[in-house]
Amino acid sequence: MVSELADRRDQEFMLFEMFNLGFYSENVKFSGFNEQACRMLLKEARKLAVNEILPTNKLADVENGHPEGVLFHKGEIRVPRSYHRPYRSYCEGGWLAMCDEEEWGGQGMPHLLAAACLELFMGANPSFLNYPGLTHGAGAIVREFGNERLQKRYLANLFSGKWxxxxxxxxxxxxxxxxxxxxxxxxxxxxxxxxxxxxxxxxxxxxxxxxxxxxxxxxxxxxxxxxxxxxxxxxxxxxxxxxxxxxxxxxxxxxxxxxxxxxxxxxxxxxxxxxxxxxxxxxxxxxxxxxxxxYMFLMMNEARQGAALQALGISSASYANAVRYARERVQGPDLKEAFSSDARPVPIIQHPDVRRQLLFMKAFIEGNRFLSYYLKWCHDRCIFVDSAGEREKYQGLIELLTPISKAYTTDKGIEITSAGIQVYGGYGFIEEYPQAQYYRDVRISSLYEGTNGIQAMDLLGRKLGMKKGRAFMDLMGEINATIVFVRENGLDEMADGLENALKKAGEAAVSVGGAAMGSRVLDAFAVAKPFLDILGDLMMAWGLAWRAALACSKLGSASGKDRLFYQGQIVTAKYYYGIHLPEALGKMDAVKKVTDAVMEMGEDCF
Ligand SMILES: Cc1cc2nc3c(=O)[nH]c(=O)nc-3n(C[C@H](O)[C@H](O)[C@H](O)COP(=O)(O)OP(=O)(O)OC[C@H]3O[C@@H](n4cnc5c(N)ncnc54)[C@H](O)[C@@H]3O)c2cc1C
CATH class of the missing domain: 2.40.110.20 (Butyryl-CoA Dehydrogenase, subunit A; domain 2)
Structure with a gap:
């Protein structure tokens, strides 16, 4: 078991170098959150996650009725007893209502910073986090839609975790x-x-x-x-x-x-x-x-973004364990010396296939971290910006990206934690090691808060055509701005790849969206999920290219661990563009054709 959850350097890269969290405090609405304060809060969140929440994860992973687990007796529930202490710390630290108004006991924190904290907490123990997470969602409904009487009666006790x-x-x-x-x-x-x-x-x-x-x-x-x-x-x-x-x-x-x-x-x-x-x-x-x-949609949208962060947090923890294990586990000789009689076994991280699996995990975790954090950055923009038009743009992006983030990140979470098992070999299947639990725990995230199939229907049926496709066009505009930035930093091939992906995804959107509005509505919804997946692939391409270009711009003046980190960013994007994007481009072409095979398959043919 490692004490590192989400990669610290990568979280900081996202927060302070990509999304400029350090400059938030220049806006009066976040004046209390200068860079130093944000770094301190993140450090405190990590401390709580590692020292108090993480030790309960394995302990409480037992069947109902076990002394350390959930107990149902005479109509009452006793939660795992190890949860009491971290729950008190969590509530007393104000983590339950990180972004809410001080009037109700909230911290008024930027959503972006809260996302990073939540990723850590979720990675430490997603089962534990669901208790305060749902409590916050219930409070948010009262805050947003309750009258003064309801707010006074419920809100402070929900946001403090007393209820x-x-x-x-x-x-x-x-x-x-x-x-x-x-x-x-x-x-x-x-x-x-x-x-x-x-x-x-x-x-x-x-x-x-x-x-x-x-x-x-x-x-x-x-x-x-x-x-x-x-x-x-x-x-x-x-x-x-x-x-x-x-x-x-x-x-x-x-x-x-x-x-x-x-x-x-x-x-x-x-x-x-x-x-x-x-x-x-x-x-x-x-x-x-x-x-x-x-009203419930407010809670569900928060919960959908929460499910993505949950899958991201679990994936990040699975990856941290996999990297540690691959460095320590010694098995088989270096491929180049495979036929030498005195070849010594090496740590498995040196084997190309293991390294590929780690890079797969890293690329999709970092792409999905970008996606989740970008969504929260949009929430912050809605608070920052003065013009109603700008606010509407970011609101539209949030609505469009929420089903993509929920479904894509949770599905990838299943693949990533499965790769985490694979890196461990047979030990990955053994409950004494952490990977099996990550795989079991992440599985629910694609089912609840609306199954991923329902997310795909929401995307195609509601979000894509919303305001005559305005949000989708805004998204394309944002990606186009990154393409310019990627070129400016000398990554022309990557910029070409992103441009091509954007064009193909746009064509697929027109084709599937058109079919959904015409006589081929069933065929269109039969490919709604693959359509969502290609937009997720596009988001990965966008985020990873943006990361790589930013790393290029900083590499010249970097040294030591920073230099290695930036080089890692560039190579990770290169891997995604070399292995996964070509596959995604093929899928984009296929989705655009809107096959009739699914609905042609008669019910009795199954
Ligand atoms: C551990 C756990 C915790 C949960 N927590 C909560 C909670 O706190 N509160 C709460 O209210 N609920 C909760 N749920 C319920 C959860 O949200 C539902 O299970 C989920 O919404 C799916 O509903 P269902 O299980 O009835 O599946 P069904 O709706 O029967 O779906 C079965 C399959 O059919 C598909 N499907 C269904 N309808 C359509 C359609 N119209 N078009 C295309 N495909 C369709 C689905 O995508 C799915 O693949 C929880 C569930 C679990 C397992």
């Missing part, structure tokens, strides 16, 4: 199709609502870390339209609140009826929850009736 928050959408018959939910809400004379229904797969639905648990529940008010149009959002506490927002000892008819045994993420409990089985569950409406899906 936990969840996210209650899924029902047995309503998974991807949230509109099929049947949980009912009946308005009472006092303005509250009686909630009745059963939710499944609810993460962190109960916990002994906190005094109270607040469930944002999607339900349908009697007589509301069917589908997503008739869904409203309610806050349902485990214990009822007093008028001034304190936890009382009156239970609110919210019952944990069971917990799931899972393939991974063992330390994060997944529950079935019965609301109002005894007819005594009360909830408070958030905002207006029938606008629940809109």
């Amino acid at each position: 936990a928050g969840t996210m209650c959408l899924t029902e047995a018959q309503a998974g991807s199709d949230v509109g099929a939910l049947t949980t009912k809400a009946i308005k009472n004379d006092d303005g509250s609502y009686s909630i009745e229904g059963n939710k499944i797969f609810i993460s962190g639905a109960d916990s002994d870390l906190v005094e109270n648990v607040i469930h944002p529940v999607l339900a349908r008010v009697e007589g509301a339209p069917s589908g997503t149009k008739g869904i409203s959002l309610f806050l349902v506490p485990k214990y009822r609140l007093s008028e001034d927002g304190r936890t009382t000892d009156i239970r609110n008819d919210v019952e944990i009826t069971g917990i799931e045994e899972k393939m991974g993420m063992h330390g994060n409990v997944t529950c079935t929850v019965a609301f109002g089985a005894k007819g005594a569950c009360r909830g408070e409406l958030v905002g207006e009736e029938n606008k629940g899906m809109k």
